[in-house]
Amino acid sequence: MTLLDVRNLRVTFDTETGPVEAVRGVSFSLGRERLGIVGESGSGKTMTGRAVLRLIRPPGRIEADAMLFDGQDLMRASDREMRALRGKRIGMVMQDPKYSLNPVMTVGDQLTEGLRRRDGLGRRDAEAKALAALEAVQIRDPQRVMEAFPHELSGGMGQRVMIAMMLIPEPDLLIADEPTSALDVTVQAEVLSILDRLVRERGMGLIFISHDLRLVARFCDRVLVMYKGKVVEELEARHLLEAKHPYTRGLLDCLPRIGGPRGPLPALDRSGAWAQ
Amino acid sequence: MTDIPAPPRNTRLLQILQQVGLGLMTLAITLLGLLLVTFVIARVVPIDPVLSIVGERATEAQIQAVRDRLGLDLPMWQQFFIYVRDALTGDLGQSIRTGADISSEIARYFPATLELATLGTIFGTLVGVPAGVLAATRPGSIADQIVRVVGLMGYSMPVFWLGLIGLLVFYGQLDWVAGPGRLDPTYDMMMEFTLTSYTGMILIDSALNGAWDVFANAVSHIILPAGLLGYVSMAYISRMTRSFMMNELGQEYITTARVKGMPEWRVIWVHAMKNVMVPLITVIALSYAYLLEGSVLTETIFAWPGLGSYITDALFAADMPAVLGGTVVVGVVFVTLNMLSDMIYRLVDPRART
Numbered sequence: 001m002t003l004l005d006v007r008n009l010r011v012t013f014d015t016e017t018g019p020v021e022a023v024r025g026v027s028f029s030l031g032r033e034r035l036g037i038v039g040e041s042g043s044g045k046t047m048t049g050r051a052v053l054r055l056i057r058p059p060g061r062i063e064a065d066a067m068l069f070d071g072q073d074l075m076r077a078s079d080r081e082m083r084a085l086r087g088k089r090i091g092m093v094m095q096d097p098k099y100s101l102n103p104v105m106t107v108g109d110q111l112t113e114g115l116r117r118r119d120g121l122g123r124r125d126a127e128a129k130a131l132a133a134l135e136a137v138q139i140r141d142p143q144r145v146m147e148a149f150p151h152e153l154s155g156g157m158g159q160r161v162m163i164a165m166m167l168i169p170e171p172d173l174l175i176a177d178e179p180t181s182a183l184d185v186t187v188q189a190e191v192l193s194i195l196d197r198l199v200r201e202r203g204m205g206l207i208f209i210s211h212d213l214r215l216v217a218r219f220c221d222r223v224l225v226m227y228k229g230k231v232v233e234e235l236e237a238r239h240l241l242e243a244k245h246p247y248t249r250g251l252l253d254c255l256p257r258i259g260g261p262r263g264p265l266p267a268l269d270r271s272g273a274w275a276q
Numbered sequence: 277m278t279d280i281p282a283p284p285r286n287t288r289l290l291q292i293l294q295q296v297g298l299g300l301m302t303l304a305i306t307l308l309g310l311l312l313v314t315f316v317i318a319r320v321v322p323i324d325p326v327l328s329i330v331g332e333r334a335t336e337a338q339i340q341a342v343r344d345r346l347g348l349d350l351p352m353w354q355q356f357f358i359y360v361r362d363a364l365t366g367d368l369g370q371s372i373r374t375g376a377d378i379s380s381e382i383a384r385y386f387p388a389t390l391e392l393a394t395l396g397t398i399f400g401t402l403v404g405v406p407a408g409v410l411a412a413t414r415p416g417s418i419a420d421q422i423v424r425v426v427g428l429m430g431y432s433m434p435v436f437w438l439g440l441i442g443l444l445v446f447y448g449q450l451d452w453v454a455g456p457g458r459l460d461p462t463y464d465m466m467m468e469f470t471l472t473s474y475t476g477m478i479l480i481d482s483a484l485n486g487a488w489d490v491f492a493n494a495v496s497h498i499i500l501p502a503g504l505l506g507y508v509s510m511a512y513i514s515r516m517t518r519s520f521m522m523n524e525l526g527q528e529y530i531t532t533a534r535v536k537g538m539p540e541w542r543v544i545w546v547h548a549m550k551n552v553m554v555p556l557i558t559v560i561a562l563s564y565a566y567l568l569e570g571s572v573l574t575e576t577i578f579a580w581p582g583l584g585s586y587i588t589d590a591l592f593a594a595d596m597p598a599v600l601g602g603t604v605v606v607g608v609v610f611v612t613l614n615m616l617s618d619m620i621y622r623l624v625d626p627r628a629r630t
Contacts, residue, residue, distance in 0.1 A: 050531075053534075053535060055531055055534055055535065057526075083537045083538075083539060084537065085537070086534065086535055086536065086537035087535060087536040087537035087538075088537060091535065092531075092535045094528055094531065094532065095528075096528070099527060099528035099529065100528045100529055100531070100532045101529055101532065102529040102532070102533070102547055102550070102551070103529070103551065103625075103626070103627060104550045104551055104554070104624065104625060104626060104627075105547075105550065110532075113533075113536060113538070114536045114537065114538075117538065117542065118536070118537050118538070149626040149627070151626070151627050162532075165532075165536070166535070
């Protein structure tokens with residue numbers, strides 16, 4: 001069943017030197033599966049993710065022929081309807097917990113905020129749920145983490161708090177925007193396995209935005225490869241390493257390999273006609 | 277992964293107490309430095325303190341008597357020690373002009389400034405912060421333009437000119453407010469002779485005495501100068517609020533709050549505002565300190581018997597002890613406010629506590 005159907009999505013920023021198109025006609029659909037979006041920096045993958053939540057700030061503009069989430073067209077939804085979907089049914093985990101958590105609010109206040117303000121739960125019920133969510137992301141001392149401020153947490157802990165915060169309302173779709181890029185490699189694996197388990201258990205759809213091709217190949221079901229705001233290739237994740245498209249091949253060739261040939265890595269060929 | 281987040285609450289309290297102690301120590305050292313500066317100034321200015329007391333036709337014996345009384349024959353370090361000791365016990369010496377104790381004179385003048393500056397800062401904050409937020413959330417809109425132009429006017433128009441125009445329009449033409457001074461002469465007498473003075477601030481004293489006619493008269497006197505000072509500090513506060521708020525609204529945690537489905541007012545007034553508060557406290561404290569130093573021009577135009585006009589009058593009369601006494605008071609106010617804002621800063625920013 002289709003959870004999200006995006007048709008011809010465009011994100012444009014009006015600047016003084018004319019419009020800059022960050023996303024230029026992206027279409028994809030997603031069921032309760034894990035969709036990876038890869039591409040180099042500036043390819044429009046983050047903007048695609050945020051456009052789904054309609055969280056592009058002016059001067060950015062979002063246009064699409066349709067953006068259907070569970071049958072509802074997000075392009076036509078009112079601000080109030082969008083707010084009702086955000087958090088509750090669509091969540092998003094951002095890159096760096098150092099910036100994505102409010103530095104002057106305790107973790108507990110941030111975790112329970114949605115439950116108390118949006119869902120109208122009492123303090124005690126909300127705290128119980130938040131504690132359970134922290135346990136679900138394998139935080140050992142949830143009571144203390146609740147009282148901590150974000151700067152008192154390590155990066156891995158912060159990102160687990162972020163995941164817990166987004167998964168508390170059990171959304172149908174989670175957008176993970178480079179959720180492990182700011183973390184150490186060992187912590188990355190832990191956070192990924194937590195994310196993997198929760199998404200699998202709860203049967204939610206996942207959009208996994210990353211520039212790490214090997215990670216996406218392992219972690220996702222399907223992959224979109226983006227370049228200059230366009231999808232240049234869409235394929236099964238397990239076939240990613242055998243991709244045919246010259247841009248995807250270029251990205252793959254840039255990856256260093258342990259035990260591989262030494263010497264300079266090939267530069268990415270950006271001159272192809274696929275960019276137009 | 278190590279799980280060592282928040283220290284327990286009682287440690288936090290201890291930290292805050294530690295900060296307060298540290299702040300008080302800084303305060304003491306700064307004040308000592310300030311006293312040293314005023315002490316040195318008093319010794320190097322080409323005004324003979326003895327001559328200005330005894331006059332030009334005094335005998336040698338009279339001059340020597342005053343020298344002894346002022347302790348001017350003692351070694352410098354001893355003079356400084358006595359100066360600091362006197363200052364700490366609230367004795368700032370005698371005014372040459374009036375012969376009265378400077379501390380008791382300042383105790384009469386300072387409340388007038390305190391009252392005016394406090395009201396001005398309250399106006400400035402109550403209007404400036406919402407105006408800045410409004411401008412920041414709708415950059416480029418008409419509201420933003422208005423806030424910016426009004427702010428720019430507050431910056432660039434001379435305060436004495438605004439004060440004169442204000443008096444001309446609201447007092448002279450419209451007669452909405454009372455004129456210069458803190459009270460009408462009749463109420464002034466009443467204040468002086470029939471009411472108990474608690475703070476020296478007329479608004480508070482008259483309210484405590486239940487003398488509401490005096491209170492109303494004081495309000496109609498203070499509203500124009502306080503509004504004027506409020507406008508000037510509003511110009512500053514709204515500009516700063518606007519830029520702080522725009523900065524915070526671009527942060528990633530704001531997106532997080534929106535992702536959680538929080539309504540816009542909550543995103544701005546809770547999530548962003550809690551962060552804006554941190555630098556804003558310093559801004560408000562600084563603008564308050566600036567007004568507390570006594571706005572000479574405003575006090576002159578509105579015949580306001582405050583610290584600014586006290587120091588200015590003393591200066592024109594070459595009344596050095598009074599000028600320096602006033603300077604010490606201004607310094608104490610400034611340092612105290614700085615410390616207070618530091619402490620509040622720590623309360624609102626958990627990162628500053630560790």
